Amino acid sequence: MGYRDVAKVGLGGPVGSGKTALVQRLVPRLDDAGYDVGVIANDIMTQEDADRLRDSFADRLPTDLVAGVETGACPHTGIREDPSMNLAKIDEFTERHPELDVVLIESGGDNLAATFNPELADYFMFVISVAEGDDIPRKRGPGVTQADLLVVNKTDLAPHVDVDLDVLRDDAETVRGDDPTVFTNCKAEEGVGEVVDSIERSILFA
Amino acid sequence: MTSSAALLTAMRLSDSMLPVGTYTASYGVEQYLNEDEIETADELGELLGGYLRGVIGPAETVALGHAHRSAAAGDLDGVLAADERLGAATLPAEFRDSSTKAGRKLLELLAETDGDPVDDGGGGAAAGDGGGGAATGDGGGAVDGVNGDPAAGDGADPLARAAVDGTVAEFAAACEAGRADGHYPVVLGVVCQRAGLSSREAALANAYGSVSGLLAAAQRLGRFGHTAIQSQLSALFPVIESVSDRYHDAELDAMCSFAPLADVMGMSHERADRRLFMS
Amino acid sequence: MSAADDPADDPVVPPAFREYGDQPLPQSPAFGHGKNGIADLVLGREGDNPTRLLSDLVKVPYHLTGTLDSDPAPGLTTVCLQEPTGGVAQGDRHSLSVEARSGARAHVTTQSATKVHSMKANYAHLDATLVAESGAYLEYVPGPTIVNEDARCLQTTTVEMAPDASVVVGDIFVPDGLTDHEPFGFEHYHSRLEASVDDDLVCADAVDLRPAERDPRDPATVGDYAVVGTLYAFAPTAADVDALADALHDRLADHEVAAGASLLKDDAGVTVRVLGDRSTDVTAAVEAAWDETREALLGVGAPLEGRGR
Numbered sequence A: 001m002g003y004r005d006v007a008k009v010g011l012g013g014p015v016g017s018g019k020t021a022l023v024q025r026l027v028p029r030l031d032d033a034g035y036d037v038g039v040i041a042n043d044i045m046t047q048e049d050a051d052r053l054r055d056s057f058a059d060r061l062p063t064d065l066v067a068g069v070e071t072g073a074c075p076h077t078g079i080r081e082d083p084s085m086n087l088a089k090i091d092e093f094t095e096r097h098p099e100l101d102v103v104l105i106e107s108g109g110d111n112l113a114a115t116f117n118p119e120l121a122d123y124f125m126f127v128i129s130v131a132e133g134d135d136i137p138r139k140r141g142p143g144v145t146q147a148d149l150l151v152v153n154k155t156d157l158a159p160h161v162d163v164d165l166d167v168l169r170d171d172a173e174t175v176r177g178d179d180p181t182v183f184t185n186c187k188a189e190e191g192v193g194e195v196v197d198s199i200e201r202s203i204l205f206a
Numbered sequence B: 001m002t003s004s005a006a007l008l009t010a011m012r013l014s015d016s017m018l019p020v021g022t023y024t025a026s027y028g029v030e031q032y033l034n035e036d037e038i039e040t041a042d043e044l045g046e047l048l049g050g051y052l053r054g055v056i057g058p059a060e061t062v063a064l065g066h067a068h069r070s071a072a073a074g075d076l077d078g079v080l081a082a083d084e085r086l087g088a089a090t091l092p093a094e095f096r097d098s099s100t101k102a103g104r105k106l107l108e109l110l111a112e113t114d115g116d117p118v119d120d121g122g123g124g125a126a127a128g129d130g131g132g133g134a135a136t137g138d139g140g141g142a143v144d145g146v147n148g149d150p151a152a153g154d155g156a157d158p159l160a161r162a163a164v165d166g167t168v169a170e171f172a173a174a175c176e177a178g179r180a181d182g183h184y185p186v187v188l189g190v191v192c193q194r195a196g197l198s199s200r201e202a203a204l205a206n207a208y209g210s211v212s213g214l215l216a217a218a219q220r221l222g223r224f225g226h227t228a229i230q231s232q233l234s235a236l237f238p239v240i241e242s243v244s245d246r247y248h249d250a251e252l253d254a255m256c257s258f259a260p261l262a263d264v265m266g267m268s269h270e271r272a273d274r275r276l277f278m279s
Numbered sequence C: 001m002s003a004a005d006d007p008a009d010d011p012v013v014p015p016a017f018r019e020y021g022d023q024p025l026p027q028s029p030a031f032g033h034g035k036n037g038i039a040d041l042v043l044g045r046e047g048d049n050p051t052r053l054l055s056d057l058v059k060v061p062y063h064l065t066g067t068l069d070s071d072p073a074p075g076l077t078t079v080c081l082q083e084p085t086g087g088v089a090q091g092d093r094h095s096l097s098v099e100a101r102s103g104a105r106a107h108v109t110t111q112s113a114t115k116v117h118s119m120k121a122n123y124a125h126l127d128a129t130l131v132a133e134s135g136a137y138l139e140y141v142p143g144p145t146i147v148n149e150d151a152r153c154l155q156t157t158t159v160e161m162a163p164d165a166s167v168v169v170g171d172i173f174v175p176d177g178l179t180d181h182e183p184f185g186f187e188h189y190h191s192r193l194e195a196s197v198d199d200d201l202v203c204a205d206a207v208d209l210r211p212a213e214r215d216p217r218d219p220a221t222v223g224d225y226a227v228v229g230t231l232y233a234f235a236p237t238a239a240d241v242d243a244l245a246d247a248l249h250d251r252l253a254d255h256e257v258a259a260g261a262s263l264l265k266d267d268a269g270v271t272v273r274v275l276g277d278r279s280t281d282v283t284a285a286v287e288a289a290w291d292e293t294r295e296a297l298l299g300v301g302a303p304l305e306g307r308g309r
Helices: A019-032 A047-056 A075-079 A084-096 A142-146 A155-161 A165-176 A192-204 B004-014 B029-034 B041-072 B076-089 B093-113 B122-136 B141-148 B166-176 B184-194 B199-220 B226-247 B260-270 C015-021 C241-254 C279-298
Strands: A007-012 A037-042 A066-069 A102-106 A123-129 A149-153 A181-183 C036-044 C052-059 C076-081 C093-100 C105-110 C114-116 C124-132 C137-140 C145-147 C152-161 C166-175 C188-197 C200-209 C227-234 C258-263 C269-276
Touching (some): A019 A037, A019 A102, A037 A047, A037 A075, A075 A084, A123 A192, A149 A165, A165 A181, B004 B184, B041 B076, B041 B166, B041 B184, B041 B199, B076 B093, B076 C200, B093 B260, B166 B184, B260 C258, B260 C269, C093 C105, C114 C124, C166 C188, C166 C279, C227 C241, C241 C258, C241 C269, C241 C279
Parallel strands (some): A149 A181, C076 C105, C137 C166
């Protein structure tokens, strides 16, 4: 057993876009669907972060399937140029839990150019939030254009930050072609089911 | 003379783009900066000079040299002894973890990228001979031995097949089976021997890689300018050279490791409230 | 000197010290009367009875008056080695061997600090071999080793233990000059501790210092500190070494020292490194670590108040 034997889902995106909140919504749903799930968060910086992460899955996952990976102040290196330490962590997971089905790998908050190494993530989703402005897709950052799934989070904030969701939707379609985009409001669990469906369809049923 | 291909391999192995997780290790440097023990670039240089003279030279280079000689003699037990002793000499657990993670990743990487036998007729026979040929040569002779191998001449990747050949593969299997830890300098010693680099050259590659990695780590922690970092790097070259000269052919039993303050920093880092690095 | 005693044949003696060993001593030869101290101790224990000294071979300058059974830990006996000569001189070879048989519990210490005097020729060798059989608990926490100006000191410690034994070793190194108390005035200090659990090497902590060649006062080595202490707690099958490491780290947080604790290779126990300005601070920290270790391994703290150095 090793990292090649499990499905690996990468979640990238800018700081504050809601990657952690999305992971916290995805885990219970995947768990309920019968999958054995592990979680890796890159760039957990403080002990408090690490404790909070572990606590947040305490009723769902064994504590040794929730881990932080420090990336030496290089979040993009950890998921793109040199994913070896993430892969090593997944190997640790599979050694202890050969039944593992899927690992969610949350990147440290980064810029729009961050992409996942295809040898690290079988499925790469890029998470942005409406609060960052409706011009994000138009910038055509590699994260937005190359992700298997674009997640536009915090839709509930759109009226407050003067963002038109239709503009976002049209721009995403323009820059991503046929690749899917999902709108979510993690707080209200809106759209999360669609994300789970996409993951299942793309890599877990395959 | 080192062949061009061997030199290219040395550069490849000491390049920061080698994907073995080096960027996640600071070997205590992060803690020195967090505790304001290191503030100026000169102090950083003194710290790394101390690492070189207290750890990288008398511990890592000694292990690397012994692993290199053992690989040349096809002596897996010698490689395992170097690996065991380096682990026993490294007191902070995080330092051992960073070293073994990188070492194992290098073994895995080479098995993946350089493991497939090249289908060039004579190459198969040469690979078969590789272990035996090296076993009869002494440490220095290994360079000529590999250069004499037609499949490893200029233009060919001297690491081709190295990862599935003899001692490298046996060592990787021993790590996989839990009989060895796979410390990076030991892996590097074995791999460099197979690639036709001398143990002194391997020692230089290891020391350079360590120093540049730690300087880069310090820079990413945000207090030093790029020219200050490069000045320290070049100022440390004579130290890199002298510890490589002094320790690459030392007996394994003579291994020492003395950096108690760095040990304390590494041990404190394990429990640090805030951390960007694994060590 | 017989050929069998020749340190040139002893693999534990590094080449530089073999060369020092060839230098003649002006007054009396190395291994002469009183220079070749030996203490061979064997300790055993029947069931829950106190641990007893089964045999002892002791040669001057070592002196042993008997054992003390005042330790709070059940069945644990204390062996205090005395050394009336007041220090270690050039050409001295001291060799201590302690064997704790199955189930024995013993604490071995020295009456005072070991002063390694200034030298003009040859060297001093302090050797200790600690063997702990199945279920044994053995402590060796001697006083600090004070290495004076121009001294050459070789200190070798070997631990051989069964996986279910425990061995605790304390080491305090004081590089102190006699005249102006400028540290690191000695010529050569080489110390090596090697510990094996069955045949697996779990610790090989070795230092080779020649301050004239390289000043160890850089930020990696000792920085501005003057005294280095280490506590090695070998306990390969102890229940929770992680917790012990954390407890040791926390325990030393309030001391006037820089200190850290970490798991040994193969999780065979914990090492604690301590640096301080003064010998008393480092000694207090190492003894606190010893106390904490005892508490974890035996459920009883160390008799610290009786140490009175």
